Amino acid sequence: MEDGGLFRRNCLMRILILLVGLFHGAEAREYQYAPAPVDNPLKGFVPYVESARNADFPCAMEFRYFALDELMKGWGRYDWTPLEATLEEVRGRGRQLCFRVYSEYPGKGNRVPGFLEDEGVKVVRWEGDNTYEATNYTPDYESPNFRKAMKEFIAALGEKYDGDERVGFVTIGLLGSWGEWHNYPRNDLWASKMVQGEVMDAYEEAFQKTKVLLRYPAGKNDSIYESNSERSFGYHDDSFAWATLDTGKEEDGWYFVPKMKKAKAEDRWKRQPIGGELRPELWESSFTSKPHPKSQDFAKCVEETHVSWLMDSGLFKAGLSQERRQNAEAAVRRMGYEIHLASAKVVDGQLVVEFENRGVAPFYYPWPVELLVGEEKVDPGWDLMKVSSMEGYQALTELPATWEGQPMRLRVKNPMENGRPLKFANKEQGDVWLELGEF
Template identity: 25%
Template sequence: MRTNWLITFALTLLLTSLPALTEGAGKNMITYEPAPIEDVLLNPYMGLAPDSRNESYDQEPTLVYANISWRMLEPEKGDYQFEQVEKELLLDKWADKGAKFILRIIMDSPEEKTHLNIPDWLYRELNGDGEWYENSYGKGFSPNYSNPLLISYHQKLIEKLGEHYKNDSRLAFVELGSIGHWGEWHTNTSIPFPKLAITDQYVQPYLDHFPDSILMMRRPHPIAKKYRLGLFNDVFGNKEQTAEYKSWFDKGYVSWLTKERMPAMPDFWKVAPSGGEFSPSKPLKRYFSASSIDDMIAQAQSTHLSWIGPNTPAAFPAKGAQQKYLNRFLNTLGYRFVANKETHEQEVVAGSRLDVHMELANNGVAPFYFPWVLELSLADADGNIVAKTATNEDIRKWLPGKTVSTPTLEIPADLPAGEYTLCIAILDPQTEEPGIQWAMKGKREDLRYSLGKVIVHTP
């Protein structure tokens, strides 16, 4: 009986104490819930990627597309015209506007007139090994991609390309073109398309000479799966062909060109981007109408699209008839970060640390693919940043949907007592300054975002 009485007394004491403990802990916590916004965010590495050769577009891009033919780059054997090519592609002008470029090398681009996209010297050394064609795509010359001399010279070309661009801060992504009409890894000629043993020899130089760049292929290949490359869909907007593209990476497929089995890559978009361009099967304006926009958004969601170009609606007039549909589309692409709720201690002591709990959401369809830094900071009453910490949060893991982050801000020991504002930002490592907009209110001029208040006491 005495034992039962002691147990009952202990339980009663514990239960009557719990509300007081909970209340006491809650008194020093503050929760802030930023209001979301629906604005189109001009953020890096996502959105529209129009042709770089135009100086401006009504829709402001953060990416541009740079197609470079071998003929442009090496008109004479061993003479690489990078300066002239970049001038023609306006790469510096776009960089001044904050836009990075997507690179693709082309050997064969069908056009209205007969022409060569490889240099004359290379054509002569190959003894014309290839096929002059005229088909539904247009006219041009398709080299024989199985020619060992072509493979050797291509390896040298990509080596030089890597030396020039692999550490270029203007470069966003590298598409593995090189092979096929428009560098799209298919041909419509009588020469058999090469099997994997050959095409892998066109991929390997990119892997060797762009070791830290994000590479993308037109469709899944074993080598793309092995090295976790991105993919691109150059018939986006065509419902049937985009469904086929999705089936390729979801389930794998048998190549209609070589009859070889290609692997599924269902999760490729989690580590490397999905890109592409609009199908030329109909005018761009028809993709952005009341009857089409829901399908465009559904295609972007199902393929986790981050960017689209060069056939893209960047030339649509600002605030024109298609703008509201284009805005909905742009708000779907890529990543779109918001802090739904942020909680921290309301009062801390200088020299200690502030533990922050954030319920975040990525309301886009893809993650951010670069190891940029999540920063916490404190702003004083005048808005000056007086303390900041670069956290070890890996923002590349913020997949679409909700996530939780628990970073810590170090409070300087000499910070004067007073009330401060907690701020959050994502830093561009090239500038060490905030570089990404969030889909919420509270944006400061320096691209940091204000969260809750913090009272700092001196020890």
């Protein structure tokens, strides 16, 4: 959310643009809306890397879990090979990677680095409940050595990958089953608020550029979680459309929207991204004519959470029906951003444009906007992150002296090599450039 001074300056700038345009009688050229591509960057449905290799549904990102023991080999010793190999594979398909590092994952054995066990970190083996019948190995999160290891690992991870253009988003992980910040039903094994705070502190310090998402919103009086509502994280709802909306029932207070409300974090989406995963029980029936009886209204979940991306493995299996594909594509276009160039005009040698966002969330990274006037490149300095889903964004830039009669084009370049460009929701959008025409 803009601070007061910045908001006032933006308002004054917009008023000035309007007054200048009226005084000089400049007429704006309007541009036609057309749905943006389903695989626009940094939004939409996300398959696991293994599913993405033969994915039949368009996507812009892929997801993978990494175990702590495969990346951390000792104090100050790391093996980034598994992460690097995955980043390069995903980049080769023109996509960005979302990832999470875990220290325990039901059914995948003991993933606590061996050197920590050798130094006395205890690991508890236990069996899951009827929902997740798998063997779990939970480290002692209160152990000084384990806490030290997590902080050192996060610092090294951030030094290596913060701002890496191949990375879309990072989910915090490290604590709890699947790195999902709970050990249900063994709540006695869950990390204390002190440990949670240390992990969050480490991530905030290590990641200044890449967006990091946390599982559960929590305010100052949360009984389980250390307060995070004033931190610089987004959130991910991993039970999306199953336990998302507020039912008003006390037993459903752990659902995502009521937790957001209780934490007073309902407006977090304006500054930080919301992601997550469609609940696994919904994978087989999502976007079909026979939804799961326990599923919540997907469109309403999108509207209330302002979600940008979701994992849904059911969409990336062979044999996707045409009806299901069309329904899912329509859902993607509402998720995250969908930026439409509404109008443009030239006033006293300055190009004045107005953007609007037809999605539910902003674009969260400062990707460069490029303007081509004839054959001359212009850096307009426009910030698409200011195009919220609540209001438009007017901007202007000085044109070169030879602008008259020259065709103008606009694009947002993906800073990742081989990355697909961000495309506008315009009929005038080409394969790369948005055609503004001549003025």
